[in-house]
Amino acid sequence: MFDVKRSRSGKAAEAAWRQELEDLETRWFAFLEKMEAKMEELCSAALPELRALRRDPDSEQVYLRMLAGVEGQLGHIRDKVYETRDAKVIDTWYRFREEIAFADAFYGTGNAFRDNCEDRYHAFEETYLDWHNLVRATLRENLEEEYRQILETLDANRGVFRCRQCGAPISVPADCFISVHLACPACATQNTFDPGSKARKLPFIARDLAEKRVSPLYGAYQQGGRTDALYRTYLRALYDELNRMLPALREHHETLYHKYIAAHTQGGQHHG
Amino acid sequence: MTENKALSFLNNLKKAASAQKAYLAQGETPPGMDVALCPNCGAGRAKQDGLTHCAYCGHRFLDTKIDDGVYLKKEDNSPHV
Amino acid sequence: MAKDYLEPIHGISLRDYAAMAKRIAQGVDEEPIFRAMGIDRAIWDEINTLWPQRMAEDETFEVTILYSQYFADETPHPKLDAVKADISAEGAANLERVKADRYFYEELSGAREAAFEYGLDGSQWLLETFGINLADFQAAAMKHGEENFRIDPEQLREYLDYQCEMKAKYAEKFAAERGGNVADDVEF
Numbered sequence A: 001m002f003d004v005k006r007s008r009s010g011k012a013a014e015a016a017w018r019q020e021l022e023d024l025e026t027r028w029f030a031f032l033e034k035m036e037a038k039m040e041e042l043c044s045a046a047l048p049e050l051r052a053l054r055r056d057p058d059s060e061q062v063y064l065r066m067l068a069g070v071e072g073q074l075g076h077i078r079d080k081v082y083e084t085r086d087a088k089v090i091d092t093w094y095r096f097r098e099e100i101a102f103a104d105a106f107y108g109t110g111n112a113f114r115d116n117c118e119d120r121y122h123a124f125e126e127t128y129l130d131w132h133n134l135v136r137a138t139l140r141e142n143l144e145e146e147y148r149q150i151l152e153t154l155d156a157n158r159g160v161f162r163c164r165q166c167g168a169p170i171s172v173p174a175d176c177f178i179s180v181h182l183a184c185p186a187c188a189t190q191n192t193f194d195p196g197s198k199a200r201k202l203p204f205i206a207r208d209l210a211e212k213r214v215s216p217l218y219g220a221y222q223q224g225g226r227t228d229a230l231y232r233t234y235l236r237a238l239y240d241e242l243n244r245m246l247p248a249l250r251e252h253h254e255t256l257y258h259k260y261i262a263a264h265t266q267g268g269q270h271h272g
Numbered sequence B: 001m002t003e004n005k006a007l008s009f010l011n012n013l014k015k016a017a018s019a020q021k022a023y024l025a026q027g028e029t030p031p032g033m034d035v036a037l038c039p040n041c042g043a044g045r046a047k048q049d050g051l052t053h054c055a056y057c058g059h060r061f062l063d064t065k066i067d068d069g070v071y072l073k074k075e076d077n078s079p080h081v
Numbered sequence C: 001m002a003k004d005y006l007e008p009i010h011g012i013s014l015r016d017y018a019a020m021a022k023r024i025a026q027g028v029d030e031e032p033i034f035r036a037m038g039i040d041r042a043i044w045d046e047i048n049t050l051w052p053q054r055m056a057e058d059e060t061f062e063v064t065i066l067y068s069q070y071f072a073d074e075t076p077h078p079k080l081d082a083v084k085a086d087i088s089a090e091g092a093a094n095l096e097r098v099k100a101d102r103y104f105y106e107e108l109s110g111a112r113e114a115a116f117e118y119g120l121d122g123s124q125w126l127l128e129t130f131g132i133n134l135a136d137f138q139a140a141a142m143k144h145g146e147e148n149f150r151i152d153p154e155q156l157r158e159y160l161d162y163q164c165e166m167k168a169k170y171a172e173k174f175a176a177e178r179g180g181n182v183a184d185d186v187e188f
Helices: A010-055 A057-099 A107-141 A143-157 A195-200 A202-213 A215-223 A228-245 A247-267 B002-019 C014-026 C030-037 C041-057 C061-071 C091-101 C102-117 C120-131 C134-147 C153-179
Strands: A178-184 A190-194 B032-035
Touching: A010 A057, A010 A107, A010 B002, A057 A202, A057 A215, A057 C102, A057 C153, A107 A202, A107 C102, A143 A202, A143 A228, A143 C091, A178 C041, A190 C041, A202 A215, A215 A228, A228 A247, A228 C153, A247 C041, A247 C061, B002 C091, C014 C030, C014 C041, C014 C061, C041 C061, C091 C102, C091 C134, C102 C120, C102 C153, C120 C134
Parallel strands: none
Antiparallel strands: A178 A190, A190 B032
């Protein structure tokens, strides 16, 4: 294959290539540096803003939209880098390969160019992922506090509600996150308790919070060779957390636990 | 110069995000207790009479069959159906 | 799949549940839906907990697949046909077009995604701009999705390319409204 390539012949051609690759590499590095600076500017201004919105219960929707918007800009920066890599670095590397045979001593110069540019590109990708993860993490930063507030609401519900028929106090289940019919202990009339919008969030918060609390075990599983035993430890801890937070759904949690254990044992997959 | 770009984008983003109404926005609802009285005879539903029918006049509160669920139990069906 | 995963819960079948969930996502008031089905909020809260649980537990995905089919199904529901969403004339016309014209559907899909990436709730934006609610849009998406398995892969690629193209077009519009993208001024 190498021998059919039509080379620009001689030292002049090599010098031209050398110059082109050197210039391109310098520009590529400078470009990525500027794009990384953009990510830093964007995220260092966005992170405090996102955290503040996350803590404000009235700003949940605005927070989620802002988060998607910041992620959108990070994605835009990443896409622009990817397209530029294609159009400049990869395209040039292909042209080089078309002209310079693999057996040619000069081929190594192109190879080094490609390696340098690709290494730099991967470093950019890692920086992107770090920022992306930091921005994403704001979603989970306030979970313990949100959960504490829900518990407060649930706790406040107990002992304050009275039968609408006779006025006797009616006790509300500790983890009541959906409407429930409750009979009055004095007159037996069925009352209907609505837990309100805050308590209704309990199953969603609980799921995220349980995942967050056991994330070190998930990390141990991922770094420990993804064995069945480590998976079982992680998953058991996850559903123990969920059982504590949502005792009414224990049966469902146990079904899921057995389903995922079986899938892992058979397929070596994990659930997300 | 470039710093303004990120900041102005974030400002505009926040303005747009704050101005938009949420899809099916419902707002916060407080917890509360309620009681359903029979629209025919005014009776409440006693625990032992189940949830589906009025024990006094037979009015159908619920036109369905209750199974064992999260809190609801089969025993919550009114006995005479 | 455990066979009883398709048994009704509190008398509400999966088809009923999908029809109810669709109306709620269309923006129909909940109480008239409950009344038409002969249930109350406590029963709804339970089935709205238990049907999703079954979908999560069922390792064959059959419950989820059927739910999607029922959600997209336009056969009148025996008890809910009279409980309808409020749709503007313009919205109704756009919805018909989304269902009939795959390219228009791809355009709005791309636009909706772009809206999210520029800090808007894409579903609300779709409702405000085209009068189409999320539930109807999702139902149309499911119908077009079914078609994906039958058509020529080349044709499918063309649809998806068109969606990308439209997403880029709307992204440009949204970006301009935000004063340009953060990295627009960086040149190679």
